[in-house]
Amino acid sequence: MFKKLHKLSVVTLCLLAITALTIGVAVAKQQDYIPVSWEQLIPADYDLEALQNNLIEQYDSEILQSGGAEADALYAQLQFLQDNAPVTKEYNETRIKIPGFVVPLEFDGDKITHFLLVPYYGACIHSPPPPPNQIVYVILQEGVQIDDIYYPVYVNGLMRVEGMDSELGAAGYTLYGDSVEPYI
Amino acid sequence: MNWIHLALKSLWNRKTTALLTLLMVSISVCLLLSVDRIRSDTRNSFSNTLSGSDLLVGARTGSLNLLLYSVFRMGNATNNISWLSYQELKSHPDIAWTIPISLGDSHRGYRVIGTNDDYLLHYQYGRQRAIEVQQGVWFNDVFEVVLGAEVASQLDYNIGDNIVVGHGTGSTSFEKHDDRPFKVVGILAPTGTPVDKSLHIPLEGITALHVDWQSGVKRQGKATSVADTLAMDLEPEAITVFLLGMTSRLKVFSFQRLVNDFSSEPLLAVIPGAALQELWQLIAIAENALLAVSIMVIITGLIGMVTVIIATLNERRREIAIFRALGARRETLLGLLMIESGFYGVVGLITGYILHIVMMLLANAYVQSHYGIALTVGWPNESMIYILLGFLLTATVLGVVPGYRAYRQSLSDGLSANL
Amino acid sequence: MTSAYAFELCDLAFSWKKNTPATLDIPSLSLPLGKSLFIHGASGSGKSTLLNILSGVLVAQRGDVKVLNQPFSTLSNRNRDQIRSDHLGYIFQQFNLLPYLSVLENVLLPIKISALRRRGHSRHSIALIDEAKHWLTQLKVPENLFQENISRLSVGQQQRVAAARALIGSPEIIIADEPTSSLDQKNVDNFMAVLVDQCSSIGSSLVFVSHDLNLVPYFDTSFALQTSPTGSDL
Numbered sequence: 001m002f003k004k005l006h007k008l009s010v011v012t013l014c015l016l017a018i019t020a021l022t023i024g025v026a027v028a029k030q031q032d033y034i035p036v037s038w039e040q041l042i043p044a045d046y047d048l049e050a051l052q053n054n055l056i057e058q059y060d061s062e063i064l065q066s067g068g069a070e071a072d073a074l075y076a077q078l079q080f081l082q083d084n085a086p087v088t089k090e091y092n093e094t095r096i097k098i099p100g101f102v103v104p105l106e107f108d109g110d111k112i113t114h115f116l117l118v119p120y121y122g123a124c125i126h127s128p129p130p131p132p133n134q135i136v137y138v139i140l141q142e143g144v145q146i147d148d149i150y151y152p153v154y155v156n157g158l159m160r161v162e163g164m165d166s167e168l169g170a171a172g173y174t175l176y177g178d179s180v181e182p183y184i
Numbered sequence: 185m186n187w188i189h190l191a192l193k194s195l196w197n198r199k200t201t202a203l204l205t206l207l208m209v210s211i212s213v214c215l216l217l218s219v220d221r222i223r224s225d226t227r228n229s230f231s232n233t234l235s236g237s238d239l240l241v242g243a244r245t246g247s248l249n250l251l252l253y254s255v256f257r258m259g260n261a262t263n264n265i266s267w268l269s270y271q272e273l274k275s276h277p278d279i280a281w282t283i284p285i286s287l288g289d290s291h292r293g294y295r296v297i298g299t300n301d302d303y304l305l306h307y308q309y310g311r312q313r314a315i316e317v318q319q320g321v322w323f324n325d326v327f328e329v330v331l332g333a334e335v336a337s338q339l340d341y342n343i344g345d346n347i348v349v350g351h352g353t354g355s356t357s358f359e360k361h362d363d364r365p366f367k368v369v370g371i372l373a374p375t376g377t378p379v380d381k382s383l384h385i386p387l388e389g390i391t392a393l394h395v396d397w398q399s400g401v402k403r404q405g406k407a408t409s410v411a412d413t414l415a416m417d418l419e420p421e422a423i424t425v426f427l428l429g430m431t432s433r434l435k436v437f438s439f440q441r442l443v444n445d446f447s448s449e450p451l452l453a454v455i456p457g458a459a460l461q462e463l464w465q466l467i468a469i470a471e472n473a474l475l476a477v478s479i480m481v482i483i484t485g486l487i488g489m490v491t492v493i494i495a496t497l498n499e500r501r502r503e504i505a506i507f508r509a510l511g512a513r514r515e516t517l518l519g520l521l522m523i524e525s526g527f528y529g530v531v532g533l534i535t536g537y538i539l540h541i542v543m544m545l546l547a548n549a550y551v552q553s554h555y556g557i558a559l560t561v562g563w564p565n566e567s568m569i570y571i572l573l574g575f576l577l578t579a580t581v582l583g584v585v586p587g588y589r590a591y592r593q594s595l596s597d598g599l600s601a602n603l
Numbered sequence: 604m605t606s607a608y609a610f611e612l613c614d615l616a617f618s619w620k621k622n623t624p625a626t627l628d629i630p631s632l633s634l635p636l637g638k639s640l641f642i643h644g645a646s647g648s649g650k651s652t653l654l655n656i657l658s659g660v661l662v663a664q665r666g667d668v669k670v671l672n673q674p675f676s677t678l679s680n681r682n683r684d685q686i687r688s689d690h691l692g693y694i695f696q697q698f699n700l701l702p703y704l705s706v707l708e709n710v711l712l713p714i715k716i717s718a719l720r721r722r723g724h725s726r727h728s729i730a731l732i733d734e735a736k737h738w739l740t741q742l743k744v745p746e747n748l749f750q751e752n753i754s755r756l757s758v759g760q761q762q763r764v765a766a767a768r769a770l771i772g773s774p775e776i777i778i779a780d781e782p783t784s785s786l787d788q789k790n791v792d793n794f795m796a797v798l799v800d801q802c803s804s805i806g807s808s809l810v811f812v813s814h815d816l817n818l819v820p821y822f823d824t825s826f827a828l829q830t831s832p833t834g835s836d837l
Contacts, residue, residue, distance in 0.1 A: 104460065105456075106312075107460060109224070112457070112461075
């Protein structure tokens with residue numbers, strides 16, 4: 001009888017130890033990634049809205065409403081501002097965790113290996129699209145299968161920020177993803 | 185001789201019933217495995233078709249429609265992109281490369297693609313794999329054609345052959361361009377994608393094809409000779425779609441907006457990956473329904489198996505009485521029947537798997553040629569393995585039902601002679 | 604202290620359903636070791652029930668049942684099953700043999716299943732298969748039938764094989780449930796002679812149920828079962 005109890009307690013202790021260890025590792029891993037929100041990806045000193053408003057104020061509102069070449073020119077300039085919103089180097093070479101919606105780019109069979117992560121669903125159809133500092137290009141070593149892209153996910157990985165001086169690549173956020181989890 | 189041996193010998197004694205039950209279980213397993221395999225092979229076939237392209241641009245239509253006709257060569261475009269618009273768009277500084285494509289002609293059921301050197305340079309499939317010219321060279325002149333691997337093998341064409349291209353798609357066309365044949369100068373390596381089923385000619389070749397045509401009908405009278413055709417300005421007036429790669433993938437959205445807002449003509453730019461995902465989510469309902477049906481079939485098979493075992497209990501009453509007389513316990517009877525149901529589970533699984541492989545191999549030829557989907561055989565994926573393990577466990581555990589009945593029955597029968 | 608009895612029944616009562624008159628009602632019955640008992644009774648007298656209780660397949664609601672000094676009334680299912688396996692040989696009226704095993708394989712079953720019987724001290728040879736052959740020979744089953752499928756045997760031969768199976772491993776008790784009822788007269792006498800002979804040769808107690816009163820002389824004692832008021836045997 002006591003032998004049985006002894007055996008049982010040893011087994012239970014082992015199980016508890018393994019569970020504790022697993023949880024510990026998982027928690028530790030979680031703590032490896034710094035949670036980042038989309039606002040944090042905009043440099044603190046950059047205010048797109050203010051700049052755009054400045055630009056608009058330079059024009060006569062009546063001319064704008066009538067359309068024509070001037071209005072087109074303004075919109076082009078506004079778009080230019082948007083397209084060239086700067087990135088922040090704050091999270092370069094940092095392990096981060098960021099939530100967002102997935103726009104798939106490359107598949108490997110069932111799994112998505114390259115995708116764009118954006119702050120809201122339907123970035124393709126919304127006008128205007130998110131500026132470059134609100135898009136993250138995610139590359140996964142092993143793809144992930146996502147059944148429903150209407151729901152947001154968390155991406156954990158190493159963030160790199162490409163420099164402005166690169167000819168081929170524009171300035172932007174690239175995340176070398178380790179894992180993707182559902183956003184609950 | 186232990187109880188397991190005895191159980192199996194007993195089963196062999198009833199082999200007709202046993203084999204039929206086994207067949208029932210095997211077929212249900214085969215169905216489940218096949219449905220799952222077809223589903224994943226279909227997805228793989230689709231997603232392996234195109235790689236590395238950031239956007240697909242065509243005349244404004246539905247995004248799925250654009251994806252299907254341009255990449256998968258399924259369905260047709262409703263309109264074209266003017267050459268001028270194409271030139272304007274491709275000159276945008278954020279564009280790294282483009283591949284213009286002209287569709288609409290056919291050769292004996294295979295599609296003819298008008299394109300240029302950019303196709304060879306930039307077209308990718310699978311995991312960033314480029315296409316290769318296996319025999320010969322890429323086209324360099326107006327009336328030259330490069331064949332996809334399947335076109336060459338199925339139609340038995342070789343380098344140097346002259347072929348005639350028909351107007352419109354479809355395997356039969358009553359309007360043929362026989363006067364100006366194209367010479368085969370190259371054959372591509374197989375890719376396992378619709379590229380294999382295509383014939384590639386230069387854009388100028390498409391223009392040249394239609395020189396004597398007006399509104400889809402051939403003009404009467406003498407046809408323009410090859411020499412005269414070549415002397416003409418063969419710059420295309422329009423193309424059907426173009427693929428493009430950007431200097432930075434982060435600029436995809438803004439360029440997509442630009443194309444969609446293009447004022448000169450109605451255009452649509454689509455991210456191929458996103459459109460593919462839309463396709464998956466659309467057919468997910470059908471896929472899930474099929475999966476649910478096959479799981480129902482498995483459940484039916486298991487219920488059938490239990491029913492058969494219970495039904496045979498009656499004829500085995502003497503056998504069970506003998507076991508009881510020999511000292512078989514309640515657990516032994518239970519065990520005997522669980523061995524039997526477990527046997528159906530294990531052997532049913534194995535034979536079901538073999539049946540599935542045979543079926544896939546046989547169906548592959550047909551499915552490949554008609555739908556372009558390559559059916560593969562191999563180990564089931566992870567989630568399927570869990571389902572199969574669950575099936576094995578359930579089959580074995582279900583033996584408890586007849587096992588318990590056997591025990592109750594033996595209690596009331598006892599060892600009596602009234603049988 | 605080892606009892607000298609194969610079994611002892613005291614104040615036994617059994618009914619299939621509660622509050623119905625008892626199928627069996629035996630104030631007292633016992634059988635000394637090594638002796639043979641003939642039990643007779645008309646249909647509905649509860650013969651089968653009695654045999655089931657003696658073999659430990661059924662438990663009586665009331666009364667004291669001791670088999671080989673083991674208290675069957677209080678032992679667990681498992682223990683009774685084990686005792687039956689180790690110490691009891693059973694012969695049915697017909698269809699004794701498993702149709703998918705050969706004659707030899709059928710006879711071997713009890714000693715393959717019970718380790719105790721396999722180790723038994725009254726063994727005649729070391730190899731199991733020779734043990735089986737020995738018993739088949741004792742029961743006068745022709746040697747050319749040993750490997751045969753049982754469908755090739757006559758009913759009389761099948762019953763002898765069944766007897767051999769019951770005797771192998773020399774169990775202390777042999778229970779026979781009307782084993783001669785499906786035999787013709789000539790076979791009956793042959794069978795009875797050889798069965799009783801072999802049982803006494805190993806000192807087994809034989810419990811024999813039949814409605815054929817002509818067989819009484821073969822046995823040491825006999826017992827008549829009274830028909831129960833309900834008249835049903837099951």
